[in-house]
Amino acid sequence: MSKGNLRDVIVNRLKSKGLRVTPQRFAVYANLCSRRDHPTVEQILKDLNQDFPISSQATVYTSLQALRKVGLVKEVLLEEGVSRYDANVEPHHHFHCRQCGSIKDVPWDTFDSFNLERLPYLAESYEVTIRGLCDRCTGNN
Amino acid sequence: MSKGNLRDVIVNRLKSKGLRVTPQRFAVYANLCSRRDHPTVEQILKDLNQDFPISSQATVYTSLQALRKVGLVKEVLLEEGVSRYDANVEPHHHFHCRQCGSIKDVPWDTFDSFNLERLPYLAESYEVTIRGLCDRCTGNN
DNA sequence: CTACTATCTCAGAATAATTCTAATCTCAGA
DNA sequence: TCTGAGATTAGAATTATTCTGAGATAGTAG
Numbered sequence: 580m581s582k583g584n585l586r587d588v589i590v591n592r593l594k595s596k597g598l599r600v601t602p603q604r605f606a607v608y609a610n611l612c613s614r615r616d617h618p619t620v621e622q623i624l625k626d627l628n629q630d631f632p633i634s635s636q637a638t639v640y641t642s643l644q645a646l647r648k649v650g651l652v653k654e655v656l657l658e659e660g661v662s663r664y665d666a667n668v669e670p671h672h673h674f675h676c677r678q679c680g681s682i683k684d685v686p687w688d689t690f691d692s693f694n695l696e697r698l699p700y701l702a703e704s705y706e707v708t709i710r711g712l713c714d715r716c717t718g719n720n
Numbered sequence: 721m722s723k724g725n726l727r728d729v730i731v732n733r734l735k736s737k738g739l740r741v742t743p744q745r746f747a748v749y750a751n752l753c754s755r756r757d758h759p760t761v762e763q764i765l766k767d768l769n770q771d772f773p774i775s776s777q778a779t780v781y782t783s784l785q786a787l788r789k790v791g792l793v794k795e796v797l798l799e800e801g802v803s804r805y806d807a808n809v810e811p812h813h814h815f816h817c818r819q820c821g822s823i824k825d826v827p828w829d830t831f832d833s834f835n836l837e838r839l840p841y842l843a844e845s846y847e848v849t850i851r852g853l854c855d856r857c858t859g860n861n
Numbered sequence: 862c863t864a865c866t867a868t869c870t871c872a873g874a875a876t877a878a879t880t881c882t883a884a885t886c887t888c889a890g891a
Numbered sequence: 892t893c894t895g896a897g898a899t900t901a902g903a904a905t906t907a908t909t910c911t912g913a914g915a916t917a918g919t920a921g
Contacts, residue, residue, distance in 0.1 A: 599888055601898060620878080635900050640879065642898095656797045660878070660908075674841050689838055693831045695850070700815050700824065703852035709836070711844035740917055742869060761907080776871050781908065783869095801879075801907070 585609075596649035603634040607642040611652060611666040617673075617682045619661045657682060657708065672706050676713035685709060726750075737790035744775040748783040752793060752807040758814075758823045760802045798823060798849065813847050817854035826850060 589609050593600050606627050611618070618626070620639050627633045634642075643664055646652040655663040657675045663682065672685035685707070695702040730750050734741050747768050752759070759767070761780050768774045775783075784805055787793040796804040798816045804823065813826035826848070836843040 599897065601888070603899070637880080637901080638899055645898095654800065656800065659795065659797065659803050662800050662878085674839065674843070676841070677844070683841065685839065690831075690834055693848070697830055698815065698826065698850070699855050700817070700850070701853040701858050702815070702850045703818070705848055705850040707846055707848050709839070709841070709843045709846040712842040714840050717842050740868065742917070744870070778872080778909080779870055786869095803907085 592651060596651060598645060598649060603638045604642045604645065606633050607639055608646055608651065608666065611646075611664055614666075615684070617655050617663040617665050619663055623664070655682065670704075670706075672709065674709045674711070674713070676716055677710055678712055678716040681713050681715075683713065733792060737792060739786060739790060744779045745783045745786065747774050748780055749787055749792065749807065752787075752805055755807075756825070758796050758804040758806050760804055764805070796823065811845075811847075813850065815850045815852070815854070817857055818851055819853055819857040822854050822856075824854065 586609075589605060589612065590600050593604065593608065598604065607623060610623055610626055616622075620636070620643065623643075624634070624636055624639050627639070643652060647654060647664075650668060651666070653665045653668050655665050655673060657663065657673060658680070665684075667684060670687045672687065672689065674683040674685050676682075690707060693705065695705070727750075730746060730753065731741050734745065734749065739745065748764060751764055751767055757763075761777070761784065764784075765775070765777055765780050768780070784793060788795060788805075791809060792807070794806045794809055796806050796814060798804065798814060799821070806825075808825060811828045813828065813830065815824040815826050817823075831848060834846070836846070
């Protein structure tokens, strides 16, 4: 359970998906794994380059695209104009607070299973987006 | 049941929401009501100005924002980078085909048994996004 | 019907998110 | 090590959206 372990887990995940492990790609994915807040590219970049420059903007974009393509990260579209990213690729839903804008993961089993067979389409995945006020903002309004 | 009727319905909807009825705003909303395909701003604009110029781009944006603010249209976010718009403001879900990109409305009652009380948040609305292959693309793949 | 004014529209500029370019560099297999 | 496919980069380009400020107009009150 040394510090090196988390590093190795991330390296192995990248390798097992056939991705070359570069410092930039590692940093982007490690950063995303350490967060729960569904950051935008801008937020990831700011975080990475806080102390000294680690990655360019273009690389964060291409890294995220590579990670997305192999299924290590998911894109989250909840607001106009910005993509957010999520290293939690297990099935789950999202709650979006209309006041503070925060995004919370909602457990998959919050909803009972759906009747996707009734659709005239081949459904491969689905997710629920819930909007409202988060625990902090309830009462402030 | 004359042609004027549909026109009047739209005019009355705009008025009842306190919106001034301008030719541009009318055209944007009428166009959106006549479609089922959740168009982007670009598509609406192209449609409106097909024969002769009706509206500028900026006006389509501001019209849609005005219509959205009063609840006559909904914004649909399913793909990165573009907002789509929907004049169907009754509760419903969306299906998004990963092959042809088409978007279909899915009846509200396709899903049941939601336990929103179990969330530690104040849920005000929700919707399901389903992804997969539409009827046309099933088999083509 | 006319005048008024708050609101709307417009072209073009500005901003913001993302992608492209093409030169340079580097990971990882042999 | 050597090597080459693939990655990184700064900056330019592209695309979606918003802003600006001046001129037009819907709808109301007289």
